[in-house]
Amino acid sequence: xxxxxxxxxxxxxxLLEFEPALLEIVGLTLxxxxxxxxxxxxxxxxxGAALGLARRIPGRSVLVPLIYTxxxxxxxxxxxxxxxxxSNQGPMGSLEWLFTPSGMIVAQTIIAxxxxxxxxxxxxxxxxPDLPVQMRALGATRRQIALTTLVESRIGVTAAVVAAYGSxxxxxxxxxxxxxxxxxxxxxLTTAIVLETRKGNFxxxxxxxxxxxxxAFITNFVFYRLQLRQGGP
Amino acid sequence: xTTTYRLSGVxxxxxxxxxxxxxxxxxxxxxxxxxxxxxxxxxxxxLRLLNFLETPTIGHIxxxxxxxxxxxxxxxxxxxxxxxxxxxxxxxxxxxxIRIAQRIRGGASGDALIDQWLDRLGLADLTDAPxxxxxxxxxxxxxxxxxxxxxxxxxxLDEPTGNLDPYNVGLIEHMVRSDTDRRGMTTVVVTxxxxxxxxxxxxxxxxxxxxxxxxxxxxxxFTDPKQPETRAFLRGDLVx
Amino acid sequence: MRxxxxxxxxxxxxxxxxxxxxxxxxxxxxxxxxxxxxxSGLLDSILPAFExxxxxxxxxxxxxxxxxxxLGQAGDADVILVHARAREDAFVAEGHGTERSDVMxxxxxxxxxxxxxxxxxxxxxxxxxxxxxxxxxxxxASRGDDSGTxxxxxxxxxxxxxxxxxxSGWYKSLGQGMxxxxxxxxxxxxxxxxxxxxxxxxxxxxxALAVMIGGASIDQNVDPALLNPYGVIPVNPDKGGINxxxxxxxxxxxxxxxxxxxxxxxxxxxxxxxxxxPDSEAWRSR
Numbered sequence: 171x172x173x174x175x176x177x178x179x180x181x182x183x184x185l186l187e188f189e190p191a192l193l194e195i196v197g198l199t200l201x202x203x204x205x206x207x208x209x210x211x212x213x214x215x216x217x218g219a220a221l222g223l224a225r226r227i228p229g230r231s232v233l234v235p236l237i238y239t240x241x242x243x244x245x246x247x248x249x250x251x252x253x254x255x256x257s258n259q260g261p262m263g264s265l266e267w268l269f270t271p272s273g274m275i276v277a278q279t280i281i282a283x284x285x286x287x288x289x290x291x292x293x294x295x296x297x298x299p300d301l302p303v304q305m306r307a308l309g310a311t312r313r314q315i316a317l318t319t320l321v322e323s324r325i326g327v328t329a330a331v332v333a334a335y336g337s338x339x340x341x342x343x344x345x346x347x348x349x350x351x352x353x354x355x356x357x358x359l360t361t362a363i364v365l366e367t368r369k370g371n372f373x374x375x376x377x378x379x380x381x382x383x384x385x386a387f388i389t390n391f392v393f394y395r396l397q398l399r400q401g402g403p
Numbered sequence: 404x405t406t407t408y409r410l411s412g413v414x415x416x417x418x419x420x421x422x423x424x425x426x427x428x429x430x431x432x433x434x435x436x437x438x439x440x441x442x443x444x445x446x447x448x449x450l451r452l453l454n455f456l457e458t459p460t461i462g463h464i465x466x467x468x469x470x471x472x473x474x475x476x477x478x479x480x481x482x483x484x485x486x487x488x489x490x491x492x493x494x495x496x497x498x499x500x501i502r503i504a505q506r507i508r509g510g511a512s513g514d515a516l517i518d519q520w521l522d523r524l525g526l527a528d529l530t531d532a533p534x535x536x537x538x539x540x541x542x543x544x545x546x547x548x549x550x551x552x553x554x555x556x557x558x559x560l561d562e563p564t565g566n567l568d569p570y571n572v573g574l575i576e577h578m579v580r581s582d583t584d585r586r587g588m589t590t591v592v593v594t595x596x597x598x599x600x601x602x603x604x605x606x607x608x609x610x611x612x613x614x615x616x617x618x619x620x621x622x623x624x625f626t627d628p629k630q631p632e633t634r635a636f637l638r639g640d641l642v643x
Numbered sequence: 644m645r646x647x648x649x650x651x652x653x654x655x656x657x658x659x660x661x662x663x664x665x666x667x668x669x670x671x672x673x674x675x676x677x678x679x680x681x682x683s684g685l686l687d688s689i690l691p692a693f694e695x696x697x698x699x700x701x702x703x704x705x706x707x708x709x710x711x712x713x714l715g716q717a718g719d720a721d722v723i724l725v726h727a728r729a730r731e732d733a734f735v736a737e738g739h740g741t742e743r744s745d746v747m748x749x750x751x752x753x754x755x756x757x758x759x760x761x762x763x764x765x766x767x768x769x770x771x772x773x774x775x776x777x778x779x780x781x782x783x784a785s786r787g788d789d790s791g792t793x794x795x796x797x798x799x800x801x802x803x804x805x806x807x808x809x810x811s812g813w814y815k816s817l818g819q820g821m822x823x824x825x826x827x828x829x830x831x832x833x834x835x836x837x838x839x840x841x842x843x844x845x846x847x848x849x850x851a852l853a854v855m856i857g858g859a860s861i862d863q864n865v866d867p868a869l870l871n872p873y874g875v876i877p878v879n880p881d882k883g884g885i886n887x888x889x890x891x892x893x894x895x896x897x898x899x900x901x902x903x904x905x906x907x908x909x910x911x912x913x914x915x916x917x918x919x920x921p922d923s924e925a926w927r928s929r
Contacts, residue, residue: 173717258830258851268830269815304491307454307559308549309481310507318503322493346819350827353787353809353816365818368706369789370713 177376184377191354196381199358202271203339206278210286210334213279215327218290219320223302237291240284245277245337249344252277256348269350274358277344282334289333293326294319328397332390339386359385405432407557407589408453412462415448415613422448423459424613435583435590437604437621439597441642445613446593450559453591454485481508484555488562490546492534497526497545500534504549513552520548524578540571547575551582558583560592564599576603597637601625609633611642670699672889675712675720677791678820680873681705683840683918689897689905697892707820709789715739718882722890724897726791726873729798740876744898747906747919748872750864751795752857754825754842754849755781755834764855768866769836770803772856777805780813782833784824787816791871796836799868825849838871840910840918860916872922898923 184192221227221234254260256268256276267273297319305315320327342360349356351365359382366375408430415423423445430436430453438446451457452464455475463470466479484504492500501517521527524544534542543563550558560579564572580603583590594600600607601621608618609632617630628634636642680686681703690701704714708727714720716739724746725731734740753772755763761781763772776783786793787809800807807814815833817824821841828835829849839861846852857864864870875897877890896902903921910918 269827298491300487300489300491301493303456304485304487305507306456307483307485307487308504308507309477309484309553311477314507318493325494346823350815350823351818353818355815357818361818365788367710368818369709370707370711370716371709372713 173372174376176373178380180373181377181380184374185381192381194354195357195359195362195378196385198271198356199339199360199382200385202274202278202345202358203335206275206282206338207331207335209275209279210282211331214283214286214330214334215290215320218287218330219294219316221287222291222294222323223316223319234291237284237288241288243281243284244343245281245341246343246347248280249277249347252280252344252348268348269352269356271349271356274345274349274356277348278338278341281341281344282338285334285337286330289330290320290323290327293323293330296326297323325397328393332393335389335393336386339389340382406430406465407432407467409465410462411465413452413459413464414461415445415452415457416460417448422613423452425449425462425615428608428615428618430589430591431606432589433583433587434605435580435592435603437600437607438591438593438610439595439600439607439636440610440616441636442595444610446610447561449610450485450561450591450593453557454483454559455480456485481553482555483557483559484550484553485559485561486543486546486550486563488565490542492542492545492549494534496531496533497521497537498530500545501549501552504553508553510553516552517548520552524548525574540567543567543571544575547578551578554586554588556586556588558588558590560590560594562594563592565595572599579603597625609636611636670697670886670889672699672701672722672886672893673704673720674701674722674724674893675704675706675710675714676724677708677711677726678705679726679791679838679841680724680919682820682822683844683910685906685909685919688909689902692902692905693893693896696896697889699889699892701893707788708791708794712739715876715878718878718884720878721886722875722877722893724873724875726871727794728872728874730794731874731876734876738881739879741879743874743876744894745922745924746873746875746897747903748870748922749919750839750857750861751792751836751869751871752839752842752864753834753836753855754828754852755855756828756832756851757853758832759853759855760832761834763834764853766856769799769856769869772834773799773803774805776834777803777807777813780811782831783807783814784828784831784833784835785809785814785816786821786824786836787818788820790821792821792836792838795869795871799836802868825852828852843910843914843916843918861920873919898925900925900929 252273253268255262256265256273257263267276301322302315302319305318310318340360342364345358346361346364349361351357351361359378363375363378366378406429410425410428413423413425414421438449440446452459458473463472493503498517501520505513521530524547526541526544526548529537529541537545547563564575579590582588592603604621606618607621607624609616611632617624617628617633625637628637632642686703694701704720708725708730711723711725712730712734715723715734731743735743753763753769761776761779763775766772766775785796809816817827821837822845824835825837825842825845827833829851832851834855839857856866857869875894877894878885880887903923903926906919907917907921
């Protein structure tokens with residue numbers, strides 16, 4: 171109980187002090203998470219929309235279960251895979267991305283991508299199947315139909331964004347393995363929490379956890395406001 | 404009088420079932436053609452063929468002198484549009500739903516035109532209202548405005564007033580009639596309600612089991628039908 | 644209301660069935676220790692003898708020395724087995740533990756990339772090696788996790804008078820375990836300070852690394868600063884809920900000549916040399 175109270179106190183204090191080391195960790199956390207999220211969205215939304223719209227794609231019966239499996243990928247396995255990919259002996263070792271933010275972004279993109287694809291696909295499939303017919307009757311091209319359907323499923327797509335964001339900002343296994351938790355270079359909030367816990371600095375670890383939750387909450391609050399404006403909930 | 408559509412030997416098959424089987428049918432420029440008949444008669448499928456949403460299995464549909472096989476040019480497709488029984492609106496505002504039709508055609512968004520249509524259909528107060536707040540009648544009027552704002556030269560209506568109250572039915576029928584007359588639009592209205600055809604159509608056709616059983620001037624169709632099936636249908640007997 | 648009564652009945656039944664079985668009740672001893680004793684396999688090898696002899700189940704919490712000490716301070720462990728002498732003494736001085744006893748030692752070594760860019764392989768003292776590394780700004784991987792190994796590394800830096808800066812580029816503070824830090828050093832051609840046991844047990848997977856300072860075995864380690872003693876401390880019974888008898892039995896057992904012999908024999912088969920050297924008072928005066 172005492173540690174908990176101390177943790178909250180320390181969290182408030184840390185935030186008020188604007189300690190540069192903490193700001194750096196928060197900055198890197200947001201940078202890695204948001205870039206990985208952006209890449210996952212740019213790749214994942216069109217793929218998810220295509221899978222949701224075109225129900226007759228060859229290999230679909232294998233692809234879709236594969237994506238569903240990917241949605242539950244253990245981050246630590248993704249981390250291991252990315253580690254081996256980027257290590258000196260690995261096929262992408264020459265990039266020298268192991269233990270860098272770029273490597274962490276690769277791992278987090280791999281974690282987020284199936285979530286974005288799968289949830290976008292589900293969102294698009296949930297749109298009334300007669301809507302594309304109506305759009306075509308209004309003279310829409312295939313591209314316009316796809317775009318309109320995607321926009322119509324925006325509440326579901328926002329949920330995909332929220333799920334992907336939440337899963338990668340709170341992820342620790344992959345960034346620890348691939349990033350290495352190097353102070354001032356690849357240390358993010360989650361790996362810092364693990365470190366401080368191991369050091370026995372429970373109050374500081376808790377403070378960092380509270381900051382992480384606050385970051386997640388603020389972003390989700392913004393997403394939710396967007397969803398409301400889009401005609402949700 | 405010129406024809407908008409000329410169908411000859413058109414058959415459309417779903418699986419084993421021939422849902423449309425029309426030996427000959429002409430739809431005339433500027434007329435309102437009412438199509439009545441029991442459900443399952445192939446009326447809706449006929450509209451889908453006329454809107455180029457599907458290609459007939461056998462035979463061809465000549466549209467304004469040209470027959471298209473599968474690939475209908477976009478510009479031709481955009482001369483025709485359909486209002487379905489369900490309005491199929493986007494989860495956006497009323498005005499955004501009307502604007503989408505203009506957007507699809509890449510035309511500059513004519514806000515003045517949108518306002519004009521909202522006004523004509525009694526929706527002026529609902530411009531920014533979200534679609535989910537509309538009543539069924541209001542929603543269907545939005546769907547009609549969305550179709551008419553792009554000034555199609557052919558308007559297809561599939562049970563457009565199926566579940567609506569008399570006020571909304573009257574408003575929609577009035578708007579269809581006046582726009583058809585004003586612009587010389589060709590209109591085909593499919594309805595299970597013979598009285599709607601009687602009020603609205605210049606000519607009326609009866610479809611049963613995919614075939615056009617009888618077609619004629621609306622007044623003659625109702626007062627002096629030639630076919631026994633038509634007489635039975637108009638009496639209210641069950642016909643198949 | 645009826646549900647609540649049922650709950651009471653169920654809880655009551657469970658409680659009776661547990662306490663009615665007194666004869667075979669298993670005692671539990673909570674041991675907080677460092678990852679090196681657990682990951683090396685030492686505890687798995689010697690603890691079963693203790694568990695059998697004292698009819699006690701040992702719950703091992705293997706964490707960094709910092710967290711192990713914190714667990715003891717919070718009364719969440721009955722006994723701690725760690726290697727950070729100064730902090731162990733402070734733990735006892737502050738009244739969190741009753742008394743510290745020597746258990747065993749192993750040694751630290753400095754390992755680095757085989758091409759040795761800082762040229763430290765010919766040196767015999769760790770502090771000299773650290774100075775050369777800093778001078779050459781060769782990559783150095785630090786545990787950075789307040790572990791015993793990290794404490795030792797900081798003590799060595801303090802002796803050199805150099806304060807390495809984690810933002811300098813060449814000094815990488817990882818905040819990870821020994822295994823991860825060795826992997827990092829292997830991938831990034833970095834020097835690091837490691838306990839010999841962990842390095843030996845992983846050296847097959849670390850082709851890019853070689854021992855720079857400390858020699859091939861503990862006999863060849865000429866730097867006394869690299870010795871790594873482990874101590875055992877029972878947690879102060881005042882914390883409440885402490886298994887006092889179990890802790891005392893454990894301390895007596897692990898420092899006994901028989902157990903010490905087992906510690907000294909562990910690892911000889913696999914690595915050709917012991918990973919830990921017995922060093923209890925009883926062993927030294929046997």
